[in-house]
Amino acid sequence: MAAKPVVLVVEDDRVQSDLVMEIIHETGLYEAVAAYDGEHAFEVLKSYQRGFNFLSNGVSCILLDWQMPKMNGQAFIKKLRTEEGRNPFKRHIPVVIFSAYSDRERIQLAQDPTLGLASGYIVKPFEEEELLTLLKRIVIHKEGEILREILIERESRWMRELRK
């Protein structure tokens, strides 16, 4: 039997982390792994390295909380992409940002160039269906890179409309 794709949940709030893990486990399609801050997430990613770290990581998707102690979401995603950029043959791990932001925070996030490094974002509190649909598109259908481009276009369009 083929191994299930691994989804890494990086969330400092244990209650929320457990909830998301449970939602993912219940589908029976994925294996969920938890990390409680950015540094911990890097340790977990290290344990999923493949082929001398020349090959793409064994983690298929990262669900990333934006507000975290030690290393926050922004610092984490920047470091992750810098490390991935050192090996041009490696596939970038798709990242989905969790954020409980208001409109003001959304503007800040849209202006932040690190948003373009993610494949999607989910606003807390979110619907179970929304999370699973996004996961299915990224992990099963492997649309992470296309979704990343769409996210950039959507946010820049939203920003242009907001400025009018």
Next chain:
Amino acid sequence: MAGLIKIATFPILLLWSVAYGVPGGIFFKSWAVYERWLGQNRRQIIQWKRYPLRSYRKFTSAVLTHRMRSRPVELAGFTDSQVQAEFKREPFPFLILFSNTLVALVILPFAALSGIVLGPVHVFRNGWENWHRNPPLRAGRLTVKR
């Protein structure tokens, strides 16, 4: 004693790094090129199949850019609608898949060469780090066995 063991194991680790690292490095680097090729082609096909409108827009805009290249905008005489009228549908991206394959074949020997160097480095570094990380544990295990 521990120092002596380290000195004795150094050449073994070095030999192991070369014996395992060189073929491993070649194999994994080549596999990485294959994974990259597969990922790029899959992305093109998914975009063509599941996002046809988006893919079509990209295609017509690429055709327009190609035709207008090195011509002044006033003399080019091409518009987006003209290109869209000419190409009602986007053809299957055979050309892109073919050029991806060519690029993969060109970079494959270079990737394998880099694997010859980087493979042993990776194996040696990992082995050395593991050795230094767990010396008390190793010593403890030895004591228990005795």
